[in-house]
Amino acid sequence: MTLLISHSPKGGVGTTFLSAYLAVQFAERGLDVTLIDFTFQDDMKLYFGIQPSQELSALGDRNAEPLLAAGVQLLQGYDAAQDPTIRRDLQSGRAFSDSNRLYIADIPSGDRDLKALLMPHATLHLCALLPRAPSLAALTKIDSDHPAIGLEKTVFIMNQVDDRQRLSGDSHTFVRELFGDQLIGSVRRDEALNETLAMFEPLTKYAPTSVILPDLVLLARAVLERCGIATDEDGTLGAGA
Numbered sequence: 001m002t003l004l005i006s007h008s009p010k011g012g013v014g015t016t017f018l019s020a021y022l023a024v025q026f027a028e029r030g031l032d033v034t035l036i037d038f039t040f041q042d043d044m045k046l047y048f049g050i051q052p053s054q055e056l057s058a059l060g061d062r063n064a065e066p067l068l069a070a071g072v073q074l075l076q077g078y079d080a081a082q083d084p085t086i087r088r089d090l091q092s093g094r095a096f097s098d099s100n101r102l103y104i105a106d107i108p109s110g111d112r113d114l115k116a117l118l119m120p121h122a123t124l125h126l127c128a129l130l131p132r133a134p135s136l137a138a139l140t141k142i143d144s145d146h147p148a149i150g151l152e153k154t155v156f157i158m159n160q161v162d163d164r165q166r167l168s169g170d171s172h173t174f175v176r177e178l179f180g181d182q183l184i185g186s187v188r189r190d191e192a193l194n195e196t197l198a199m200f201e202p203l204t205k206y207a208p209t210s211v212i213l214p215d216l217v218l219l220a221r222a223v224l225e226r227c228g229i230a231t232d233e234d235g236t237l238g239a240g241a
Helices: 015-028 044-048 084-092 112-121 133-141 166-182 192-198 212-227
Strands: 002-006 032-037 067-069 072-076 101-106 124-129 154-161 183-188
Touching: 002 015, 002 112, 002 212, 015 032, 015 044, 015 072, 015 101, 015 124, 015 154, 015 212, 032 044, 044 072, 084 112, 124 133, 124 212, 133 166, 154 166, 154 212, 166 183, 183 212
Parallel strands: 002 101, 002 124, 032 072, 032 101, 124 154, 154 183
Antiparallel strands: 067 072
């Protein structure tokens, strides 16, 4: 079993977006992937072109058939995480019982307790950052007991990079020099992402030439390598995502 925790101490940095498109990449490479949305907003499904009114099956509900989108099994985890029985399953790792499946837990920035609950079972903690002062200032909040540099399971993803902007370029350079190979990837900024959400269309269909897409391919490859997972396919983010 592989568990990826997607959590940042600062909200609004693109954690859900990255979780969704990494899940698609992993599925395209032939992996069995379950993506669990632990956020109250329940907006992960938008990245799959799914209408807000369509409900996802709840984590732990064995009577419901999980929705499959772009090869990814989608589950809603917010309500389930409030249930004491399921929370015990999360704490023990029983909620991630399929040893052949890759799980991604998309956790809101404010739910540090859930992150701490899952970290002992995590293969990798993906922490998204923006090249902006408030996001970088939150680096001290990643782990209250240890500095962010050298955290064994934590890697960083710089999102919405625009090297044409001085602050963005300087911030990108700063993080790269500070964290070295802990900065596992960077994703460029493209307004097409917001447009595609408004249209309820997958990015690959609405903006197939977006600069984001090749960045995500490289990022997925780096994450899988860090997890020690080999796949037969390179992955190209096809039209189903």
